[in-house]
Amino acid sequence: xxxxxxxxxxxxxxxxxxxxxxxxxxxxxxxxxxxxxxxxxxxxxxxxxxxxxxxxxxxxxxxxxxxxxxxxxxxxxxxxxxxxxxxxxxxxxxxxxxxxxxxxxxxxxxxxxxxxxxxxxxxxxxxxxxxxxxxxxxxxxxxxxxxxxxxxxxxxxxxxxxxxxxxxxxxxxxxxxxxxxxxxxxxxxxxxxxxxxxxxxxxxxxxxxxxxxxxxxxxxxxxxxxxxxxxxxxxxxxxxxxxxxxxxxxxxxxxxxxxxxxxxxxxxxxxxxxxxxxxxxxxxxxxxxxxxxxxxxxxxxxxxxxxxxxxxxxxxxxxxxxxxxxxxxxxxxxxxxxxxxxxxxxxxxxxxxxxxxxxxxxxxxxxxxxxxxxxxxxxxxxxxxxxxxxxxxxxxxxxxxxxxxxxxxxxxxxxxxxxxxxxxxxxxxxxxxxx
Numbered sequence: 296x297x298x299x300x301x302x303x304x305x306x307x308x309x310x311x312x313x314x315x316x317x318x319x320x321x322x323x324x325x326x327x328x329x330x331x332x333x334x335x336x337x338x339x340x341x342x343x344x345x346x347x348x349x350x351x352x353x354x355x356x357x358x359x360x361x362x363x364x365x366x367x368x369x370x371x372x373x374x375x376x377x378x379x380x381x382x383x384x385x386x387x388x389x390x391x392x393x394x395x396x397x398x399x400x401x402x403x404x405x406x407x408x409x410x411x412x413x414x415x416x417x418x419x420x421x422x423x424x425x426x427x428x429x430x431x432x433x434x435x436x437x438x439x440x441x442x443x444x445x446x447x448x449x450x451x452x453x454x455x456x457x458x459x460x461x462x463x464x465x466x467x468x469x470x471x472x473x474x475x476x477x478x479x480x481x482x483x484x485x486x487x488x489x490x491x492x493x494x495x496x497x498x499x500x501x502x503x504x505x506x507x508x509x510x511x512x513x514x515x516x517x518x519x520x521x522x523x524x525x526x527x528x529x530x531x532x533x534x535x536x537x538x539x540x541x542x543x544x545x546x547x548x549x550x551x552x553x554x555x556x557x558x559x560x561x562x563x564x565x566x567x568x569x570x571x572x573x574x575x576x577x578x579x580x581x582x583x584x585x586x587x588x589x590x591x592x593x594x595x596x597x598x599x600x601x602x603x604x605x606x607x608x609x610x611x612x613x614x615x616x617x618x619x620x621x622x623x624x625x626x627x628x629x630x631x632x633x634x635x636x637x638x639x640x641x642x643x644x645x646x647x648x649x650x651x652x653x654x655x656x657x658x659x660x661x662x663x664x665x666x667x668x669x670x671x672x673x674x675x676x677x678x679x680x681x682x683x684x685x686x687x688x689x690x691x692x693x694x695x696x697x698x699x700x701x702x703x704x705x706x707x708x709x710x711x712x713x714x715x716x717x718x719x720x721x722x723x724x725x726x727x728x729x730x
Contacts, residue, residue: 297323297436298437302440302442306335307338312686314355328409332391339387341383349380353374361399365396416629416631424438440665461615491527494529536555542563561677667685
């Protein structure tokens with residue numbers, strides 16, 4: 296039978312959402328994941344420590360039904376019970392265990408790996424979604440949830456140096472670490488020219504990149520004591536935000552020039568009182584930034600610039616430029632009755648209501664949901680309430696729709712369409728945007 300619910304993506308969000316809502320699994324749920332593993336997503340390749348404390352990642356897990364045993368799994372517990380940041384390798388392992396439990400609960404043929412969704416077409420007056428796959432198949436579903444995560448897009452300001460730009464994810468990659476070490480070793484053997492690395496950005500991602508570079512420099516020196524590491528410049532476009540436990544501490548510890556003064560109206564979380572709760576540097580990233588500001592990292596310096604173009608000389612001279620300038624949602628094309636309504640490369644953030652209902656051109660589309668694909672909206676940064684309860688609200692809305700569809704004569708009469716087989720529907724052909 297055709298699925299009542301399709302999840303597009305099988306990483307952190309999809310896995311933890313399904314593991315938070317066992318009631319959904321009583322219905323026909325299918326997951327399409329473009330990778331070959333269900334659960335950890337891109338986290339499996341991050342050779343860094345998390346910026347958030349471990350327990351925040353798994354706080355939504357259900358302890359009932361098919362997921363009750365997860366609470367007794369020591370590899371899950373070391374993340375779920377952690378009150379400090381955790382190695383991303385540990386998080387990926389825990390998510391793999393969660394993914395195994397979810398896959399078993401889904402049942403046979405409901406987890407489809409190695410399959411990319413290219414477009415979602417909302418049809419029949421919004422009552423169904425056609426899921427178009429890269430291999431030419433089309434699957435019809437009553438509902439679809441976009442849980443495809445985020446990606447780094449090429450930044451326009453770095454276009455003149457595109458040939459030597461690397462994304463931050465490439466630098467913190469576990470699988471790419473050996474190759475990066477060899478490249479850095481080669482850079483260190485050159486003369487003074489061309490031995491500079493520029494990190495564009497001073498975010499958590501930028502600090503993670505710097506930490507990885509410093510670790511690799513040390514690894515190279517361990518076998519080559521004469522190694523001279525490339526100089527590292529970190530380009531910072533705006534004043535830093537450092538996380539503080541409260542406004543009093545933020546005012547007491549404020550350093551002019553180093554960071555932005557906290558504004559009680561916009562920068563303090565109303566639920567916890569934490570300053571710069573979600574947008575500030577914390578834990579290891581905060582410590583590393585402060586050391587960089589103080590000049591305590593040999594061979595590395597912080598360079599303040601309003602626009603990246605103002606540092607053109609540094610970028611011209613750099614052997615490698617690392618882009619650490621934020622993320623965008625990685626969603627497929629969205630169509631309404633066959634017409635492109637939101638392209639996958641849209642510069643706009645993919646908006647949704649507080650129960651996850653997708654907003655297309657400002658209008659809610661109940662058959663389509665978005666599960667924290669985009670970073671937290673700027674206007675709601677540092678606000679603990681944002682996203683709180685989203686899993687429960689989304690699950691409740693989807694359950695109501697699934698139960699209504701299951702009881703309708705039309706749903707009962709629907710012909711079976713196997714998710715693993717081609718349907719009789721025509722393949723999706725990309726068109727020019729209608730908006």
